[in-house]
Amino acid sequence: MQFPTLESLATRQVISLDEQASLADALALMNQHAIRSLLVCTAKGYRLLQAKDLMAFHLQGVSFNVPLAQVLLPRALCLPPEADIQEAIKLISLHQAEQVCLVDANNQLCGIVTYTDLVQNLDPDALAESQRLGDLLRGMLLLQVNKEMPVSLVLSLMQQQGVNTALISENRKPLGILTLSDVMRLLSQGQELSCRVEQVMSSPVDTLPEHFSVRQAVNSMREKSFKRLVVVNDKQLVVGLISQQDLVNLYYSQWFALIKKQQQDLLENNQRLEQKNQVCLQLLEALDYPALLLDAKGQLDQYNQATQQIFGKEKLVPGTSLVELMQGNPSVANIKAIFTKIEAGQAAKAEVMFKSARGYYQAYQLTCQPLENTGRSFMLLSFKPRQALDTLNLK
Missing domain, CATH: 3.10.580.10 (CBS-domain)
Structure with a gap:
C-alpha cells in the first residue's frame, strides 16, 4: 500500500510576505487570514514566521516596525510535491513544526501542508x-x-x-x-x-x-x-x-505500524509462495512426460521442459488458458467435458490425439488432478504418451 502524496492534500494558496515587510505587516496579515504561521520569501529561500515567534519578539522588546529581514527566522521545512505523508510526519515531528512547504525541482512553491490539512483527510x-x-x-x-x-x-x-x-x-x-x-x-x-x-x-x-x-x-x-x-x-x-x-x-504512527505489518506479512507470504513454486517446478521437472500446472481460473501457471515438445515454447505464456493452448488440435472438440471439469476443479481423465509443435500426431492419456495443501488452488495436467504414430508427419 502506498501513502497519499502531499500534493493531494496541500493547500495551494499560501499566504506569504517578502522579507522587506515589517513584523507589524506580518502580524496584520496573520490576523486577517486567521493563521498562526506565515511564509517569508527571501533571496536565500523560504523562512517561517510563527505566532510563537511574534510572542517571543514582543517579550524581548523587539519593535514590530523592523523588517522581517532583520530578525532571525527558522528555515521553512520543504519537501517535493511527490513526497508522501509518512515523510512529512517524520519531518515535522522531528522539528516540532506545524507545516511543511512543497517546493518543486525549480524551487517554486507548490503549496503547504499543515496539521489541519492532515486532520481533514484522516479516515477515523x-x-x-x-x-x-x-x-x-x-x-x-x-x-x-x-x-x-x-x-x-x-x-x-x-x-x-x-x-x-x-x-x-x-x-x-x-x-x-x-x-x-x-x-x-x-x-x-x-x-x-x-x-x-x-x-x-x-x-x-x-x-x-x-x-x-x-x-x-x-x-x-x-x-x-x-x-x-x-x-x-x-x-x-x-x-x-x-x-x-x-x-x-x-x-x-498507528497507520504506519499497521502498513508496516501488512507489508511484512505480504513479503513473508510471497516468500512462502515462491518456495512452494520452486518445489512445484522441481517436481514437474522430475517427470519424464509433459506436465503443467493450471491455476484456479484454468490458466497456465508453470510447466516442465517436456511440455515444450508438444506446445512449443512461444505458446507457453503464463496466464494462457488451456483452451487456447490446445486450439487447433483434433481432439479438442471431443474433450469439452474435460474443460468443464477443470473449470470446476474436478479430477478428469481422457484419451486425446495431439498434434505436437513439430507437426507430429501422438496419442496421450490426459490426466487432470487437483492439488491439495499448496496454499493456492492448482490443477496438475499431465500428458502421458500412448503408442506413437511415428509414420505420420504432417509437415
Missing part, C-alpha cells in the same frame, strides 16, 4: 485501536494558570514551557483558554498585557470526556474545526488538552 474508520483519551494524556505537559494572572506573565510561562496554549482553571475546572491566536489578536490591537488573563481568555471551553476514543476525538475535531479540545473526567475536572498535532501523530 481506519483507526482500529480504541485507546481512550484519558490514557493518552497521562504524563503530557499542560500549562494551567489561575484567572487573576496578568497576561504578560502567562505569555512568559507559555514561552518558557514551549506550549501554544494556556488553560485557565479554578479547582481543576476549566474556565477558558489563551492561545497564540489570542496573543496575536491582543498584539494587533495594542492591548495592555498587564490585564488579568480572565479578561481576554476564550470562554466557555469546549471539552471532550476522557472515555472518548481517539477515533471519536478525530471526528469531533473535524466536525467542530477545532485545533485543540480540553479533556475532562466525569466530574468535569481537567484531565488534559488534546491537539490536532497529538491526534495526527498518534493516528499516523
Whole structure:
C-alpha cells in the first residue's frame, strides 16, 4: 500500500510576505487570514514566521516596525510535491513544526501542508485501536494558570514551557483558554498585557470526556474545526488538552505500524509462495512426460521442459488458458467435458490425439488432478504418451 502524496492534500494558496515587510505587516496579515504561521520569501529561500515567534519578539522588546529581514527566522521545512505523508510526519515531528512547504525541482512553491490539512483527510474508520483519551494524556505537559494572572506573565510561562496554549482553571475546572491566536489578536490591537488573563481568555471551553476514543476525538475535531479540545473526567475536572498535532501523530504512527505489518506479512507470504513454486517446478521437472500446472481460473501457471515438445515454447505464456493452448488440435472438440471439469476443479481423465509443435500426431492419456495443501488452488495436467504414430508427419 502506498501513502497519499502531499500534493493531494496541500493547500495551494499560501499566504506569504517578502522579507522587506515589517513584523507589524506580518502580524496584520496573520490576523486577517486567521493563521498562526506565515511564509517569508527571501533571496536565500523560504523562512517561517510563527505566532510563537511574534510572542517571543514582543517579550524581548523587539519593535514590530523592523523588517522581517532583520530578525532571525527558522528555515521553512520543504519537501517535493511527490513526497508522501509518512515523510512529512517524520519531518515535522522531528522539528516540532506545524507545516511543511512543497517546493518543486525549480524551487517554486507548490503549496503547504499543515496539521489541519492532515486532520481533514484522516479516515477515523481506519483507526482500529480504541485507546481512550484519558490514557493518552497521562504524563503530557499542560500549562494551567489561575484567572487573576496578568497576561504578560502567562505569555512568559507559555514561552518558557514551549506550549501554544494556556488553560485557565479554578479547582481543576476549566474556565477558558489563551492561545497564540489570542496573543496575536491582543498584539494587533495594542492591548495592555498587564490585564488579568480572565479578561481576554476564550470562554466557555469546549471539552471532550476522557472515555472518548481517539477515533471519536478525530471526528469531533473535524466536525467542530477545532485545533485543540480540553479533556475532562466525569466530574468535569481537567484531565488534559488534546491537539490536532497529538491526534495526527498518534493516528499516523498507528497507520504506519499497521502498513508496516501488512507489508511484512505480504513479503513473508510471497516468500512462502515462491518456495512452494520452486518445489512445484522441481517436481514437474522430475517427470519424464509433459506436465503443467493450471491455476484456479484454468490458466497456465508453470510447466516442465517436456511440455515444450508438444506446445512449443512461444505458446507457453503464463496466464494462457488451456483452451487456447490446445486450439487447433483434433481432439479438442471431443474433450469439452474435460474443460468443464477443470473449470470446476474436478479430477478428469481422457484419451486425446495431439498434434505436437513439430507437426507430429501422438496419442496421450490426459490426466487432470487437483492439488491439495499448496496454499493456492492448482490443477496438475499431465500428458502421458500412448503408442506413437511415428509414420505420420504432417509437415
